[in-house]
Amino acid sequence: MELSVRQSDLLRELQLFQGIVERKNTIPILGNVLLETNGDGSLQMLATDLEVGLRSRCAAQIGEPGSVTIPAKKLFEIVRALPETEIRIQQGAKGAVEVAAAQFDSRMQTLPREDFPTVPEPGSGWSAVLPRSALGEMVAKTQFAITGEDTRYFLNGALLVLVEGRMTLVATDGHRLALAAAPRGADETEAPGGEKRAILPKKTLGELARLLSDGEGDVTCEFTENHLFFEIDGRHLISRMIDAQFPAYERVIPQGNDKRIDFERDRLLRAVRRVALLSSERSRAIRFQIDTNSVEVRSSSPEVGEAKEVLEVEYAGGALQICFNAQYVTDFLGAADTDSVGLEFRDEMSQAVMQPVGADGCEYTYVIMPMRV
Secondary structure (H helix, E strand, C coil), X not given: CEEEEEHHHHHHHHHHHCCCCCCCCCCHHHHEEEEEECCCCEEEEEEECCCEEEXXXXXXXXXXXXXXXXXXXXXXXXXXXXXXXXXXXXXXXXXXXXXXECCEEEEEECECHHHCCCCXXXXXXXXXXXXXXXXXXXXHHXXXXXXXXXXXXXXXXXXXXXXXXXXXXXXXXXXXXXXXXXXXXXXXXXXXXXXXXXXXXXXXXXXHHHHHCCCCCCEEEEECCCEEEEEECCEEEEEECCCCCCCXXXXXXXXXXXEEEEEEHHHHHHHHHHHHCCCCCCCCEEEEEEECCEEEEEEEECCCXXXXXXXXCCCCCCCEEEEEEHHHHHHHHHHCCCCEEEEEECCCCCCEEEEEECCXXXXXXXXXXXXXX
């Protein structure tokens, strides 16, 4: 294989692979990116960790077609360190590849192409077109609520639900639930009233957010039996679905909360962050002491001390105290993008709901369990 490619073009694509490959991997080939040329004037790239994969390409001048696998992170570091120029990649003897540019020359060891795993191909499943901006917003508002360490596999991912004209993304770690929903155009291939569901791994959501952050145009999503494919700006994100039963999230959203307080989002976020500095490092618990037209945010820890801050609000209900994990509250406040947020609750022990006030984007509901301390 022999080719020439612009440094900026190659760097743009290689940086998208850095979240796919793993530094510590028991299978060495999974740390490599597969480079292939087939005479169409482009360099095709592929990386996978067997759960999530990414296909991409960039324009190149092909001298001799071929394929090779190169350590993805080292190649990225070399390309990033080079100036904006033409980079020459040439396969040499004894399994080495030469990467050169201007006065720079290097040789990198490769692994056999035959050892690289086979990655599923799209084109055989049910597909839908999803609005890009809404999908990106939904991912940003839910991915932080996924746990990455729970033995209950369904909690290690987010549930994507597509129904006619609507899409929903739900994530929960058992203590909180984030739900984002948005309209979408109907697809000619879908049956009216039909529904498609898939649990996507946490890593998939992170890579999806990365791909959606730059560019334009809608996203094509294809469902097969075990995999989900996203086509974004000519790139293909391949994700294995989590084979599990996601909990009935609709039942978690309380319907009987009869008390509500609206907060200025930035003011509440700053107060919670300050007060949480003296909360217990183990529980991260903060108390909302709610009374007529005021909420006192309070924390205490036998090891470090206590803190409180009073917020003026409009509230005429009965006094009560409700306790939350500070990180869960700040996660929501950081994801909400409105000036005001609402807190709906019933009592000290029932699920509370936080929502943006006056949002013009996707619908966003955040359910948070009170703490017992």
